Amino acid sequence: MKHAISASQSYANLLDVNYKSRQNVNMRLISKSFIFSLSILVMLSSTAYSQPQSPKIIHSTTYLSKKFDVGPGEVADIHMYNIEFPKGHVGIKSFDVDLVDEHGNSVPLHETYIHHWFILKYNIKKNMSVSQNPNDHSKPSGDLIYKRNDGTCNNGILPHQWSSGSETRGTSTKLPYPFAVEIGNRADITEGWEEQWLLGVLVIDTRGAENKKICIQCRCDQFNLPENFYDVTVGFHGKVTPEYKAGVLCCQDKFQCKMRKGFQAPRRNLAIKYNITWVNWDQHQIPVRFYVLDVTDRVTTNGSETIHNCQYKHFPCSKSKHPMKKGGYLIYASGHAHTGVINATLYGQDGRTLCTSTPTYGTGKEAGNEEGYLVGMSVCYPKPGSMKIDDGETVTVESIYKNEFLPAVMGDMHFYLADELSHDA
Numbered sequence: 001m002k003h004a005i006s007a008s009q010s011y012a013n014l015l016d017v018n019y020k021s022r023q024n025v026n027m028r029l030i031s032k033s034f035i036f037s038l039s040i041l042v043m044l045s046s047t048a049y050s051q052p053q054s055p056k057i058i059h060s061t062t063y064l065s066k067k068f069d070v071g072p073g074e075v076a077d078i079h080m081y082n083i084e085f086p087k088g089h090v091g092i093k094s095f096d097v098d099l100v101d102e103h104g105n106s107v108p109l110h111e112t113y114i115h116h117w118f119i120l121k122y123n124i125k126k127n128m129s130v131s132q133n134p135n136d137h138s139k140p141s142g143d144l145i146y147k148r149n150d151g152t153c154n155n156g157i158l159p160h161q162w163s164s165g166s167e168t169r170g171t172s173t174k175l176p177y178p179f180a181v182e183i184g185n186r187a188d189i190t191e192g193w194e195e196q197w198l199l200g201v202l203v204i205d206t207r208g209a210e211n212k213k214i215c216i217q218c219r220c221d222q223f224n225l226p227e228n229f230y231d232v233t234v235g236f237h238g239k240v241t242p243e244y245k246a247g248v249l250c251c252q253d254k255f256q257c258k259m260r261k262g263f264q265a266p267r268r269n270l271a272i273k274y275n276i277t278w279v280n281w282d283q284h285q286i287p288v289r290f291y292v293l294d295v296t297d298r299v300t301t302n303g304s305e306t307i308h309n310c311q312y313k314h315f316p317c318s319k320s321k322h323p324m325k326k327g328g329y330l331i332y333a334s335g336h337a338h339t340g341v342i343n344a345t346l347y348g349q350d351g352r353t354l355c356t357s358t359p360t361y362g363t364g365k366e367a368g369n370e371e372g373y374l375v376g377m378s379v380c381y382p383k384p385g386s387m388k389i390d391d392g393e394t395v396t397v398e399s400i401y402k403n404e405f406l407p408a409v410m411g412d413m414h415f416y417l418a419d420e421l422s423h424d425a
């Protein structure tokens, strides 16, 4: 009996069971409609393809992270190691994320703002154990190697394989057939090691905040910073100076937005719900490489190597150039931005537009459509083969914000490149 189980201890498991059974139904539906649409495709294009491609079964599971709690006005910056993930050698087709309360309901952005979430791959010695407690911020030490994406920031900046922010509910993550993110290939993993995944989440509970819209921009003057903040805080580029006015350093775990006087509300438990669809890896799948280009990247060279310097300063910058060592066919591209963005564009070296991603702003109250918030970014799916970045080509990323939102501090372009379009070519 569900009711017999104590809610605080086991809501995660309970929800998990519910989701998994619901998901089995969905899985059947997905496979069916996929086969259906594929057979139409094959019929329409029977002259173009001599060999009809065999339909691929798409698996889908919805997982629920460990829960974490957050109080009115508070920031939660959570890292969870070794989260549940599809097992074996598979190709990920989509990765969709939602923020839910203890009943599994989506939490609207005007209550808890999703600043960002990310998924990062690491390899770890098989006998190492990693804390499962989201409030335990100690990182596993030794014998763990983070695996960053294909480009292009320096050090540990923007290394993730998937990420999004407030736009997560309204932004497609799907990759079209036959492209997929290949994971779990034993050939890439040292004997005695395994691949695991880290989930990072930064949310801000804005219930009762004096100024929600400013607080969610992590503006330092909206937070109750510790008195010695500017003496002790060290960022990616050394000690923080009083010129640092906004950014994640002012949005650390348990920091608090300035509150309306007398506001009271209970703390609450939240969790990340994530839905992954995938195929078993086989000779029909084509792997893609994932890139995150950031407008704050200042690219220089020391003569032999390209040096990236991402997020050095949060001065107004809306455009940056990126030499791409290796190019490929553009399969997917989308901007990651914050509220106020008008568009984000990826240009080729000759000025051609590779992708312009545009925002959707909410108009209602419910989760996914919160008035005034950025709730989605459009995705470009160029006809495979129609857009190609050459090896060594310098691309440009530009993000344009409404004037009142300057200086713009967030402008990333996320995209996937493939080396080939089909195995028959």
Ligand SMILES: *[C@@H]1O[C@H](CO)[C@@H](O)[C@H](O)[C@H]1NC(C)=O
Pocket (backbone or CB within 6 Å): 022, 023, 026, 030, 060, 061, 062, 094, 096, 275, 276, 277
């Ligand atoms: C998971 O994502 C797929 C693709 O976006 C979607 O069709 C499916 O309904 C989702 N499943 C669940 C259980 O939400």
Ligand SMILES: *[C@@H]1O[C@H](CO)[C@@H](O)[C@H](O)[C@H]1NC(C)=O
Pocket (backbone or CB within 6 Å): 127, 128
């Ligand atoms: C883990 O493996 C290493 C060598 O690979 C070994 O030295 C160590 O004792 C092992 N630890 C445990 C807890 O088994």
Ligand SMILES: *[C@@H]1O[C@H](CO)[C@@H](O)[C@H](O)[C@H]1NC(C)=O
Pocket (backbone or CB within 6 Å): 302, 303, 304, 305
């Ligand atoms: C450039 O940087 C790379 C990587 O840090 C280093 O290996 C190389 O020696 C540097 N080259 C010069 C000319 O300084």
Ligand SMILES: *[C@@H]1O[C@H](CO)[C@@H](O)[C@H](O)[C@H]1NC(C)=O
Pocket (backbone or CB within 6 Å): 342, 343, 345, 353, 356, 400
């Ligand atoms: C982006 O928006 C700006 C401002 O509205 C507009 O001038 C520009 O043409 C847009 N860029 C693209 C590539 O659509």
